[in-house]
Amino acid sequence: MSLDLFFQYLFAGITYGSIYAIVAIGFNIIYNATGIINFAQGEFVMLGGMISISLLQFMPLPLAIAGAVVITMGIGALIEILFIRWLESPSVLRLIIITIGISILLRELALHVWGESIRSLPYFYGNEITTFSLGSVHLSPQVMWVITACAVMVGGLNVFFKGTPIGREMRACAANRTAAMLCGINTRNMVTLSFMLSAGIGALAGCVMSPITYTQYDSGASLAIKGFTVAILGGLGNSMAAVAAGILLGILEAFSVSVVPLAFQDAISIAILLLILFVKPHGLFGSSEAARLKDF
């Protein structure tokens, strides 16, 4: 393999990886606050894309994206209040199934609202064929937007969770709900907040990736599976690890193209993931002690 080709695969892998990572981060926020995986996370990504595309007819792009993020955050909050908030100590399995149900509902709703055809936001900078070159490798500027968004999110979340009172309360709530409540933290509001936050992040992800991947009513499910995979591979709850795992999976997929038929790409990359999981049952960067506290 020539050096050229190597770098082309590498950058393709980074493109895939940053898309997976940006979805995985949303999983981690809710997991951190509640200990559950929200299977409707992919639908937040789809909603973000769809709403911003619809808003774009009435306002400029930055406003449309902001509007989509706010509206999706509202939807996230609404979902939490309607379906999760009032449950008395629900089991994790029950919550998983509820979120699967919500994901199905949101998808079908989107089908009947927006129809089945594909849509996309315009490229933020340039158009479909604009690229800049790194040596012999060409890269779309939109990929840079995705990577930047990813970095900003991880950085912002780190500051939020470690540096702000609300962030610390959320973490406390995740570590031990009862103890957090005894300390005077309104744990229910924290859960609502975590849903809003992850919905907003999902929506933002949906906007920045829309020019690359397009948005369709059912694009959420496959993204969610990849995002979930990446979140697990990194070790649940750790956003930095999710980014690392996302890029790893992306690169794995990109390079696998050179040796196996593309059709088997997913089978191969997931088989490798499973092997990793068997050797390190709590993800690449997760600690077994921490994970033991949260199992259902």
Next chain:
Amino acid sequence: MKRRKNLAIAALCLAAVCVHLLTLLTGTQFYLTQATMAAYYGLVIIGLGALMGYAGQISIGHAGFFAIGGYLAASLTTRNLAVFQETWPLRGLDALNMLKTGQDLSGDLLLTVSPWAACGIAVTTAALIALVIGIPVLKLKGHYLAMATLGFGTIIYRILLASPYFGEADGISEVPGFTLLPAMGTLGPIVVSGDAGLRVVNYYLAWGVLIVGTLLLLNLIGSRVGRALRSLHSSEEAAEAAGIDTSRFKLQVFVLSAVYAAIAGVLLTHFNGGIGPSEASVMKSVRYVALVAVGGMTNLWGTLLMGVGLTFLSLRGVFGTYDDAVFGMILIFVMLFAPEGILSLRLKLFFQKIFLGARS
């Protein structure tokens, strides 16, 4: 307790006969087609129910086992093996009288595996795969277990979708019927196939398989192993402390549920005359999990009734383009208001009286 169980099984048999008679009286026998299909899906669902409810293990990959059964049965009974005629596996099969010869469209030799042998190979393969992946997978917990089973299902789906041998996106069609018993005396042959003339036979066959499957599971649940299983669901640590080899039990139930799924896959494929990749998709696995949840995880009868009932309605297209939406709604509703399954609502008392045998 045992008598109640037998009573319940008898009631189920009676219900199956009554449904047939009812359709006969009203001239609506075409309902039996979907009732047959739903019964096979019911077999997958009760197997998964035992795994989720009694062994406490989630599996978002059971459509994979169904597909292994269905696809192997379909490919072995349709793909021409004439070019491999002289290789040792085929000679072995031939020696066991497990090959079927015929002519293809252009009159050349068509060599396929007989349905019985194909069924055996398919179910054994599914069991072996369940055994091999079950050992590492069942060591995982919680979301990691969900991920691993989801991953397994995805791998199977991808392989089927990428392999020309399995028909890629088109799947396999023109699968022949499966002659279980040849014609004897005045009795017609028992063939698993979608022919309109064999509808009633197939209906009873499917329900027979489902009832036998239920009976076996009920026995398992009532046995010492079953009590161990139930303790697994409530507390694995406690079960281990009581000297129960939990990992072995989990593995046994996992393999058993995989075998159920594979058998359902084989039979339904012969009944439908084909199979497509949608049978292996993640959505299908999620659907099985959801149906188990709707029925109530530690309630075999609830799982059976809801699984068969909802699948029947879905196969008839009652919900139109809202099929998935209705399904999602039921899922949320049941999980919000009746997490023990829909039968735990006001019907509970009524059903408990009749079906107490199935409950703890």
Next chain:
Amino acid sequence: MNKRVQHYLGGCVTGVLLLAASLQTAQAGTVKVGAIFAVTGPASFLGGPEARSAEMVVEKINKAGGINGNTIELIVKDSAGSSEKAVSFAKQLIEEDKVVAIIGPSTSGESMAVKKIAEEGKTLLISCAAAEVIVDPVASYVFKTPQKDSFAAQKIFEEMQRLKISTIAIAAGNDGFGKAGKEQLEKMAPTFGIKVAASETYDSKATDLSALVAKLKADPAIGAVINWSVVPAQAIIAKNMRQAGWNVPLFQSHGFGNIKYAEAAGAAAEGIIFPCGRLLIVDSLADNNPQKGLLIQYKSEYEAKYKEDASAFGGYAFDAINMVVAAIKKAGNDRAKVRDAVEGLTKFPGVGGIFSFTPQDHNGLDIDSFAMLTVKDGKFIPYKGQ
């Protein structure tokens, strides 16, 4: 009516259904036509426009008084692209609803799964899926409306010969459409003296294909790429090729015949060459073209009713329902006679082309049903070579 009520009671179906039953007024003069389309699920971009087109036609005919005074009842079943549902629905439509004909299914896999059922049930089936195996070997009750893949492949290869391209790469989606096309391309390439250097299948839900493009681009011999799919990924591959600075000609299949894909690929769609029916270039047709009036009618009616661009996919169902209607007009409410009437259709103008069926040919279209199109300034225009 009585019988219908019994059906529903027997099934213990929900109140929703009972409501639907009470709304249906099954009077004597009703002809039932079944439809199986993947309105939801992974093939919804086929099934959606197909179902809408068929419903539009039926609505219009019923408004105008039906066929010979009989109204048509179109029973649309959503298979979500899964063959087991298609099988169940086909049996239901044939045995229970006693339809005179079925249009659909949308995908090749489903069509193959129900082929035998239609044949045994002696009910006309007009498939809207592309694969040639649906009508080859010919089954007496099974027809299909989309143009043959082999004609599309031939058109593309002829153009390649003209452009003196000798080595190509094939990329296809992992759906039934992609599979059937890929098989035809691989089979026919040698007869045109064209070498297939690489042949890859990508996931229908692929989000980016730059790794595939990098792999193909690394082989300097490849002079053109043929992409064959119906999914959004066909716009993605166009973008990724141009982004990689790879400017070999990109050929697409008739699955590209939806302006949405050209819009999605934007600047990267410029210069894509693909064979397609004439619906997309109706404005540039000569006035004496026998298809022109019909194409304008379909396009304007569809776009007025559904506020979205008409695509070749909807046209498949439009043709299928029109054939059934024409056959019912001639033969009445009788399955065997309707089948014979469809087989007897000659010079029947449709969106896909001019259909002339024979007992040996249940597709009825010739290679002229395709025109070569290209994209210029975001619009489809006839391709005139360079």
